[in-house]
Amino acid sequence: MIEKKKLLLAEDDDLLASLLHFRLEKGGYEVQLSKDGREVKEHLDQQMPDIIVSDIMMPYFSGMELVDYVRNELKSSIPIIIISSAGNEENVLIAFEMGANDFISKPVSPSELMVRVARELNKV
Template sequence: MNDPRLLLAEDDEMLASLLRYRLEKEGYLVEWVSDGRAMKESLERTLPDIVVSDVLMPYFSGIEMVDYLRNEIKSSIPVILISTAGNETNVLNAFELGADDFIAKPVSPSELMVRIHKILKTRVA
């Protein structure tokens, strides 16, 4: 897959900057949004190859985004959720709605890269 498009939804600007740098260095075309409203607007314009989203986003949460993708627009694009709220209920709810992966903060950029590569590799195979 050449230049995969990734939507990064993260309201922590420092973390988003770090992740965006690493993702772009790995060859991803990254669109960064800082709130759920911008995330939903981006998804309505065009679907990326993968979404990495914080669960606790203003206006439209990462969990609501998974529900929107899977149940409203019937998209199966991969979604990785990240959150400080890594309690069992949130994790199970995310997977039940159709999230592909869940990473608790603090996020290791290297771990995120491995998970993204794995998900995209299985989608292409």
């Protein structure tokens, strides 16, 4: 049996989180859902996922801080995809500089996200 890839989804919007969680699980990933930065940190400390999909704007711990934490403190090179709001290009650029691998802007197309996740995992 093929082991499912672990995906950490960090999204504070319940509805969107639920929707993406469902879609990603349906797509064959083992999804861990975190509603805020603290939960993300807890998850990361417990187990490192294969890929992280994170919103930029999150309570306690923003997406950029998450990228910084993963790259500089955890010294991990796992792929990170950032979800940003439209017109938030500056933050996206900063996230890229910090080491994010890809970004997708809201409104999110779940199918597009699936493709991007698969692509990043294939790169690895």
